[in-house]
Amino acid sequence: MAAYFEIKNLSVGFRTFEGIRPVLNIEHLAIERGETYGLVGESGAGKTVLALTILGLLPKPAGIIHSGEIWLDGEDLLKKSEHEMASTYRGKRLAMIFQDPMSTLNPVFTVGQQIARVIEQHQGLKGAACTRRALELLEMVKLSDTQSVLKKYPHELSGGQRQRVIIAIALSCGAEFLIADEPTRNLDVTIQAGVLKLIGELQKELKISVLFIANNVGLVNVFCKNVGILYRGKLVEEGPSSMVTRQPLHPYTETLISAIPRNKSEKLKFASLVIKPEAEKGCPFYSRCPIGEEGCTLREPMLERLDGEHKAACFLAGRR
Amino acid sequence: MKWLSDYYKTLQPSIREFRLSFYLLNRNALQRISLIVIGLLVLIAIFAPWIAPFPSHAISETNPQDKLLPPSSRYWFGTDELGRDLLSRVIFGTRISLQTALIAVGLALLIGVPLGAIAGGLGGAADEIIMRITDVFLSFPPLLLAIAIAAFLGPSLQNAMLAIAISWWPWYTRIIRGQAVSIRERQFVRAALAIGTPMPRIIFRHILPNTMAPVIVQASMDIGGVILTVAALSFLGLGAQPPTPEWGLLISTSRTYFLNAWWYSTFPGIAIFLTVLVFNLIGDGIREVLDPRTRKF
Numbered sequence: 001m002a003a004y005f006e007i008k009n010l011s012v013g014f015r016t017f018e019g020i021r022p023v024l025n026i027e028h029l030a031i032e033r034g035e036t037y038g039l040v041g042e043s044g045a046g047k048t049v050l051a052l053t054i055l056g057l058l059p060k061p062a063g064i065i066h067s068g069e070i071w072l073d074g075e076d077l078l079k080k081s082e083h084e085m086a087s088t089y090r091g092k093r094l095a096m097i098f099q100d101p102m103s104t105l106n107p108v109f110t111v112g113q114q115i116a117r118v119i120e121q122h123q124g125l126k127g128a129a130c131t132r133r134a135l136e137l138l139e140m141v142k143l144s145d146t147q148s149v150l151k152k153y154p155h156e157l158s159g160g161q162r163q164r165v166i167i168a169i170a171l172s173c174g175a176e177f178l179i180a181d182e183p184t185r186n187l188d189v190t191i192q193a194g195v196l197k198l199i200g201e202l203q204k205e206l207k208i209s210v211l212f213i214a215n216n217v218g219l220v221n222v223f224c225k226n227v228g229i230l231y232r233g234k235l236v237e238e239g240p241s242s243m244v245t246r247q248p249l250h251p252y253t254e255t256l257i258s259a260i261p262r263n264k265s266e267k268l269k270f271a272s273l274v275i276k277p278e279a280e281k282g283c284p285f286y287s288r289c290p291i292g293e294e295g296c297t298l299r300e301p302m303l304e305r306l307d308g309e310h311k312a313a314c315f316l317a318g319r320r
Numbered sequence: 321m322k323w324l325s326d327y328y329k330t331l332q333p334s335i336r337e338f339r340l341s342f343y344l345l346n347r348n349a350l351q352r353i354s355l356i357v358i359g360l361l362v363l364i365a366i367f368a369p370w371i372a373p374f375p376s377h378a379i380s381e382t383n384p385q386d387k388l389l390p391p392s393s394r395y396w397f398g399t400d401e402l403g404r405d406l407l408s409r410v411i412f413g414t415r416i417s418l419q420t421a422l423i424a425v426g427l428a429l430l431i432g433v434p435l436g437a438i439a440g441g442l443g444g445a446a447d448e449i450i451m452r453i454t455d456v457f458l459s460f461p462p463l464l465l466a467i468a469i470a471a472f473l474g475p476s477l478q479n480a481m482l483a484i485a486i487s488w489w490p491w492y493t494r495i496i497r498g499q500a501v502s503i504r505e506r507q508f509v510r511a512a513l514a515i516g517t518p519m520p521r522i523i524f525r526h527i528l529p530n531t532m533a534p535v536i537v538q539a540s541m542d543i544g545g546v547i548l549t550v551a552a553l554s555f556l557g558l559g560a561q562p563p564t565p566e567w568g569l570l571i572s573t574s575r576t577y578f579l580n581a582w583w584y585s586t587f588p589g590i591a592i593f594l595t596v597l598v599f600n601l602i603g604d605g606i607r608e609v610l611d612p613r614t615r616k617f
Binding site: 055057086087089090091092094095096098099100103104105106107108109117118121122166169170173 | 506507508510511512513514515516517518521525526529530
């Protein structure tokens with residue numbers, strides 16, 4: 001049976017002066033209805049590119065989709081026209097929360113005006129009905145004193161409040177699939193927890209599927225069912241979040257987890273350091289891999305099922 | 321009356337904003353004087369027929385027996401070669417100058433702003449085409465272009481306004497386009513796209529409002545320049561035609577009598593000078609208020 005959301009053989013590249021450079025190469029990624037999938041990777045891994053590709057907002061003409069299919073509820077999004085994407089998918093079925101809550105709202109309009117516009121455009125509500133719906137949405141994202149928030153400009157709100165408003169706008173028109181692209185970046189830790197809790201609650205309440213993008217494995221573990229680790233545009237490990245975070249199979253995942261500071265006595269390992277010369281072929285992680293062997297440079301490891309649903313793309317994973 | 325109170329509520333933030341801007345403008349003595357003078361000019365323009373001592377002199381009534389009289393208690397600014405009261409004519413000229421300046425700047429904004437937003441917002445071929453057209457217009461000295469267009473359209477006040485608007489809009493297009501290009505890359509534009517807002521709507525509802533500040537400044541500074549240009553065109557015989565009491569035209573006619581009737585060219589000249597000065601000062605003031613870096617607290 002086909003999953004609710006499925007990516008098959010997606011390959012995306014960017015045009016540069018030195019020719020086309022591959023950015024994303026995802027063989028398979030599936031998310032069930034009402035499920036949360038965590039996508040983790042360092043900056044530059046291609047997480048945001050994936051999000052933009054799903055929405056059909058890949059920057060043109062730089063970005064090229066070589067091949068692939070993105071299925072949402074039985075429809076291939078990559079075959080939809082720009083007009084179709086804009087009128088029936090973006091906002092209505094797909095929604096996205098962006099990285100930086102400070103710059104996602106338009107600075108010259110009040111929060112109320114911005115919510116009202118989206119509702120007006122997608123649902124045709126006007127005047128008082130529109131205001132009522134906007135207040136409902138703000139209450140849904142647990143903002144207090146909604147009446148006054150409605151009249152405020154974005155700069156008058158705190159980062160957490162802004163991110164809540166953005167979530168309200170994203171979910172205002174009944175989207176069933178939410179892409180949260182590092183929604184807690186630039187927020188301080190206590191606010192992060194609140195926003196994460198809110199997204200988790202809304203996901204259960206509205207029964208939406210969430211693609212949760214993060215660069216911190218710790219965040220993902222909390223409320224994602226499955227986790228995928230993205231490295232240089234490729235999934236290197238995938239599986240149920242508890243398995244991936246507790247018993248990582250890929251050395252990259254291990255370094256990601258060990259990069260979370262836990263206590264003073266533990267020595268921090270930084271995997272960003274290149275420790276071996278770059279190999280021309282083979283495993284993309286080879287040059288940074290602490291356990292890589294000569295054999296890793298011969299061919300590229302594929303994502304293999306190793307322990308039930310737990311998959312990893314590493315030759316050495318099964319042997320340890 | 322509920323709708324009225326609702327309407328007021330939605331207006332409140334903008335009223336608050338307006339009050340603040342007004343307050344900031346009002347704190348600088350020079351700008352306060354300019355504001356007062358502009359207010360007076362507007363009042364003079366509106367109530368010209370009631371303020372002018374001889375409203376009938378403004379256009380056509382002539383009194384040859386009173387011709388070229390120096391300033392006196394009866395004719396404060398003196399009279400012209402047909403015996404018309406110069407004060408009344410200058411007062412009616414205020415009306416014409418303010419009107420033409422507002423219409424010409426308004427027209428230029430109406431052409432320039434949407435084109436700039438489209439060029440900057442869409443980019444690509446639309447941007448190329450629109451900006452190359454503005455380049456063509458900008459390659460002529462503005463006054464020369466206005467003269468050429470006015471001469472081509474035929475001398476009249478309407479054509480002078482049109483000529484000024486045509487030679488002026490590329491400046492606004494450039495400013496808006498430059499702003500729009502940088503704003504297009506901002507996160508909220510991407511977010512608007514992600515929520516399904518069509519591009520034309522994004523250009524006019526998200527990008528354009530964010531580009532307006534520098535254009536408002538430019539337009540307010542340009543009002544003075546446009547008044548001057550209208551006067552220049554009329555002076556050259558390409559703008560207002562006699563017997564319209566346009567300031568530039570008054571000065572043009574006074575050239576002949578310059579040596580023995582100093583008041584004839586002096587008072588319209590002072591009127592032009594004063595008006596252009598206060599509009600430039602207020603333009604500077606608006607720039608200061610809109611740009612927090614130059615705001616003096």
